Amino acid sequence: EKGGYDYFMLKEIAEQPKAVADTLLGRIDAAGSLTLDEVRISTAELREVDKVVIVACGTAFHAGLIAKYAIEHWTRIPCEVELASEFRYRDPILDPRTLVIAISQSGETMDTLMALRHAREQGSKVLAICNTNGSTIPRESDAVLYTHAGPEVAVASTKAFLTQLVACYLVALYLGQVRGTKWGDEIRAVIRDLSKISQEVERVLKTMEPVRELARSLATKNTVLFLGRHVGYPVALEGALKLKELAYMHAEGFAAGELKHGPIALIEKDLPVVVVVPSPRGRSVLHDKIVSNIQEIRARGARTIVIAEEGDEAVAPYADHLIRIPATPTLLQPLVATVPLQVFACELATARGNEVDQPRNLAKSVTVE
Numbered sequence: 001e002k003g004g005y006d007y008f009m010l011k012e013i014a015e016q017p018k019a020v021a022d023t024l025l026g027r028i029d030a031a032g033s034l035t036l037d038e039v040r041i042s043t044a045e046l047r048e049v050d051k052v053v054i055v056a057c058g059t060a061f062h063a064g065l066i067a068k069y070a071i072e073h074w075t076r077i078p079c080e081v082e083l084a085s086e087f088r089y090r091d092p093i094l095d096p097r098t099l100v101i102a103i104s105q106s107g108e109t110m111d112t113l114m115a116l117r118h119a120r121e122q123g124s125k126v127l128a129i130c131n132t133n134g135s136t137i138p139r140e141s142d143a144v145l146y147t148h149a150g151p152e153v154a155v156a157s158t159k160a161f162l163t164q165l166v167a168c169y170l171v172a173l174y175l176g177q178v179r180g181t182k183w184g185d186e187i188r189a190v191i192r193d194l195s196k197i198s199q200e201v202e203r204v205l206k207t208m209e210p211v212r213e214l215a216r217s218l219a220t221k222n223t224v225l226f227l228g229r230h231v232g233y234p235v236a237l238e239g240a241l242k243l244k245e246l247a248y249m250h251a252e253g254f255a256a257g258e259l260k261h262g263p264i265a266l267i268e269k270d271l272p273v274v275v276v277v278p279s280p281r282g283r284s285v286l287h288d289k290i291v292s293n294i295q296e297i298r299a300r301g302a303r304t305i306v307i308a309e310e311g312d313e314a315v316a317p318y319a320d321h322l323i324r325i326p327a328t329p330t331l332l333q334p335l336v337a338t339v340p341l342q343v344f345a346c347e348l349a350t351a352r353g354n355e356v357d358q359p360r361n362l363a364k365s366v367t368v369e
C-alpha cells in the first residue's frame, strides 16, 4: 500500500533511487560494459541503423526528448522524437534501417500502440521501453527493455520517468558501444557515473524541505513558467506538465533561448519562474547564457526559482530561491533536476486541496486514441 506516505505519489517519488538502481541492475558487467541481452535486435542490425525515431506521449515523450540529445551525441545517428498521437497521421518516412523506440510506462497507451503498429507495417524494427511486463506495447514490439520501477499507481508519472531516462541512456550508450564511436572513453566514463547516480537521487530527496515550503508559499498563484536549455529544456516541459496535471495551474515550459522571441512579454512582477541551469562545467557557454536570462527576467520583476549544481556560484546573486542539485555529467542532469519539480508540483497540489493521486479528468493509462 502507501507504505506510511499520505499519497502514492510521495511514495513513488521516494522510491526513485531504488527504481533507478533496479533498472541498471544486471545491465552493466564487471568490465563496465553494457549487456542488454533482452534487446533481441542483432548487433549487425543495430550497426545498420541510420535513423532513430522515438514515439511516446506526455511524460514519456519528455523522456524521449532527452534521449535525443544522448543518442545523437553518443552515436551520431540522427534521432527524431514525435508525439505518438501525431506520428502516423503525417506519413512519416520509415524503412527497415529506422529503429523506432516506443516509450510507455503502462504499455497500453493507444496513441503509442498505433504509432508502433504503423512503424512495423513500414518494415521498421520497434524497441519498446516499458514498465509493465507483458503489456500490449512490448508484446507487439520486436524487442523490449523493461524499466524496473515497480508498479506506479499515482496518475502523475515520477519513478517511471526517471527509469525511462535510465533505459534511454542505456540504449544510447549501447548503440554507441556496438557501433564504436569516437566517444568510447566518454561512454565508459558515463556508464561509471550512471552506476552511481541512484545515490545522487537519494541525496536530492534529502534536501526537499525548502522546496515544499516554497511550493506552499505559491499556492495562490495562477501561473508558473519553467525555463531550461539543452536537456534542461525537456525537464522544464516536464515540470510544467506536472504542475498542470496536479495543481491545475497554468504552467508552461520554454527553451530559455526562445524567451526573447516572445515569451519574455509574459514576465511581470512576482511571476514565479523556475530555471533549470546547465552545468557550468559541461556546456559552459549555455550556462553563461542562462545566467543572462535569469538576470533579464529578474530585472522585470519575476521571482526566480533557480535549480543549479552545487558549487555554481554565478547564479546565486540572481536567485530569489536557490535549489541545489548534485553535479553530474551534462546529459545525466535530468535524473537529479526533475526530482525537485516533482516535489514542487505534489506539494502545490496538496496546498491547493487537490487530489494528488487521482487528478481530475485524468486516467493512469489512456487506452483510447
Ligand code: M6R
Binding pocket: 057, 058, 059, 060, 103, 104, 105, 106, 107, 108, 109, 112, 155, 156, 157, 158, 245, 364, 365, 366
Ligand atoms: O503509460 P504511458 O507512459 O504510455 O503514458 C503516457 C502519458 O499518458 C503519461 O506519461 C501522462 O502524461 C502522465 N500522467 C504524466 O504524469
